[in-house]
Amino acid sequence: MDRRDALRRIAEIVGPEGIVPPTEAERYLVDERRLYRGSAALIVRPSTVDECSRILAICNRARLGVVPQGGNTGYCGGATPFDAERHVLVVMTRMNRIREIDPVGFTLTAEAGVVLADAQAEAAKHGLLFPLSMASEGSCRIGGNVATNAGGLAVLRYGTMRDLVLGLEVVLPSGDVLSELKGLRKDNTGYHLASVFVGSEGTLGLVTAAVLKLFPRPRSTETAWLAVSSPATAIALLGRARDESGDRVVSAEYVSRASLELVLRHIEGARDPLDRAHEHYLLLELASSDAPAALREKLERIVERAAEAGEIVDGVLAESGAQRDALWRLRETIPEAERREGGAVKHDVSVRISDVPRFLALAGAELDRIAPHRRSVYGHIGDGNLHYNLLPPQEDPFAEFRDRWGAKLSCAVHDAAARLGGSFSAEHGVGVLKIAELERYRSPQALAAMAALKRALDPNGIMNPGKVIPPAAFASRSA
Ligand SMILES: Cc1cc2nc3c(=O)[nH]c(=O)nc-3n(C[C@H](O)[C@H](O)[C@H](O)COP(=O)(O)OP(=O)(O)OC[C@H]3O[C@@H](n4cnc5c(N)ncnc54)[C@H](O)[C@@H]3O)c2cc1C
Numbered sequence: 001m002d003r004r005d006a007l008r009r010i011a012e013i014v015g016p017e018g019i020v021p022p023t024e025a026e027r028y029l030v031d032e033r034r035l036y037r038g039s040a041a042l043i044v045r046p047s048t049v050d051e052c053s054r055i056l057a058i059c060n061r062a063r064l065g066v067v068p069q070g071g072n073t074g075y076c077g078g079a080t081p082f083d084a085e086r087h088v089l090v091v092m093t094r095m096n097r098i099r100e101i102d103p104v105g106f107t108l109t110a111e112a113g114v115v116l117a118d119a120q121a122e123a124a125k126h127g128l129l130f131p132l133s134m135a136s137e138g139s140c141r142i143g144g145n146v147a148t149n150a151g152g153l154a155v156l157r158y159g160t161m162r163d164l165v166l167g168l169e170v171v172l173p174s175g176d177v178l179s180e181l182k183g184l185r186k187d188n189t190g191y192h193l194a195s196v197f198v199g200s201e202g203t204l205g206l207v208t209a210a211v212l213k214l215f216p217r218p219r220s221t222e223t224a225w226l227a228v229s230s231p232a233t234a235i236a237l238l239g240r241a242r243d244e245s246g247d248r249v250v251s252a253e254y255v256s257r258a259s260l261e262l263v264l265r266h267i268e269g270a271r272d273p274l275d276r277a278h279e280h281y282l283l284l285e286l287a288s289s290d291a292p293a294a295l296r297e298k299l300e301r302i303v304e305r306a307a308e309a310g311e312i313v314d315g316v317l318a319e320s321g322a323q324r325d326a327l328w329r330l331r332e333t334i335p336e337a338e339r340r341e342g343g344a345v346k347h348d349v350s351v352r353i354s355d356v357p358r359f360l361a362l363a364g365a366e367l368d369r370i371a372p373h374r375r376s377v378y379g380h381i382g383d384g385n386l387h388y389n390l391l392p393p394q395e396d397p398f399a400e401f402r403d404r405w406g407a408k409l410s411c412a413v414h415d416a417a418a419r420l421g422g423s424f425s426a427e428h429g430v431g432v433l434k435i436a437e438l439e440r441y442r443s444p445q446a447l448a449a450m451a452a453l454k455r456a457l458d459p460n461g462i463m464n465p466g467k468v469i470p471p472a473a474f475a476s477r478s479a
Pocket residue numbers: 032067068069070071072073074075077078079092112133134135136139140141142143144145146147148149150151152153201202203205206207208335336427428431464467
């Protein structure tokens with residue numbers, strides 16, 4: 001089948017409603033961080049699994065590349081197509097049905113295009129919790145969360161998306177539908193195939209639905225904004241909080257003064273919760289099915305003891321839902337504030353939690369050597385993941401800083417993580433942005449195994465060409 005014929009048949013399959021006209025293409029072709037402006041032969045929005053299956057079968061025969069896209073909030077350009085002749089962008093937003101909720105089995109079955117916040121809301125309607133949570137939850141989609149193995153703000157307690165997926169429905173490059181939506185908690189009948197697709201960033205198949213784990217909804221939540229003397233103290237405090245609360249900590253988010261200042265400068269209504277400025281903060285949240293007063297008592301006791309031990313120098317506990325939201329807003333709007341400030345050289349590293357202070361010392365010393373004037377902004381911490389983002393001094397233009405220092409700074413940050421056995425991409429994936437890092441930091445054995453898997457499932461290389469797998473590792477008939 002030739003290219004034109006294939007594209008015409010795909011257009012017929014989705015019908016006029018499923019085709020994105022060129023006038024509306026921009027939002028799908030430019031990535032979240034505006035690092036890439038892509039192009040595609042066709043942008044389609046299928047509405048059924050059958051349509052997806054027929055589209056992939058045609059692309060496979062005609063050797064057209066298929067680029068899956070959910071909410072297009074990914075940070076590594078993974079959802080951007082790069083070929084105006086041979087790439088078909090498949091946007092999953094019309095496949096947005098919740099197929100089933102099982103309050104006894106604590107599962108929810110959602111199509112790939114369900115917005116994360118809608119999945120959370122559906123669970124909440126039944127008094128349950130779907131715990132994946134991140135600042136992009138109003139736009140990112142379940143299929144994208146699966147494909148990136150999203151992390152977010154509650155990994156400490158509930159794990160990443162991989163821990164929350166019980167099964168998947170995936171359209172394979174051949175067009176065959178692999179349906180593993182049984183929702184079983186135990187099933188050792190050979191390979192756990194769903195796991196292969198979690199974190200595969202659209203390079204192995206098109207995820208069309210997922211069975212997700214739900215949890216009892218906590219009856220009480222307590223949130224504190226604490227000024228701590230150093231990141232190392234934040235980690236000590238986290239250990240104390242986990243221990244003394246009976247492991248009721250859900251989130252532990254580090255916020256540096258530089259981050260807070262960005263938010264105060266750019267985000268309307270944001271205000272410093274404390275009277276005096278401090279260099280380091282920890283946003284700590286506990287949740288449980290304890291009665292609210294009991295959890296509050298636990299948090300107060302933790303804070304009291306930590307203050308006695310010199311771990312906390314100042315702090316405030318949220319007194320209402322509105323105050324809790326205001327504290328979280330200070331953390332969740334950091335990416336937006338960075339963007340309004342002009343941009344940041346972003347990193348998404350992880351090390352063992354106990355190694356975070358060593359990592360900061362190692363990377364900090366190296367960065368001091370390269371660009372002592374930078375500002376460092378970082379988030380997360382409780383799960384060993386640091387968004388270690390670097391900005392120029394306030395008065396300097398970002399583009400100049402990025403062009404002059406960016407590559408060196410990134411290399412120093414990634415090398416420091418690697419020296420401690422850490423990862424250069426904790427939760428944002430590889431996409432097109434970090435392929436060189438993948439080649440540099442993953443072992444030849446790991447790269448060979450990844451390429452073998454890719455070849456086995458997608459021999460014609462139609463799925464998300466040019467993403468994740470380094471071209472040298474997957475030489476041959478790619479689309
Ligand atoms: C403000 C902000 C905060 C964020 N915070 C976090 C955070 O805390 N933690 C975190 O992990 N990420 C975070 N992200 C990144 C992003 O939101 C996540 O990676 C999210 O999981 C991407 O979902 P999406 O639907 O937007 O996917 P997209 O950006 O559309 O796609 C991402 C990748 O998944 C593939 N893909 C998408 N849908 C499918 C499908 N159905 N089948 C197969 N492959 C598919 C794409 O091809 C691409 O490779 C944040 C982003 C923003 C803008």
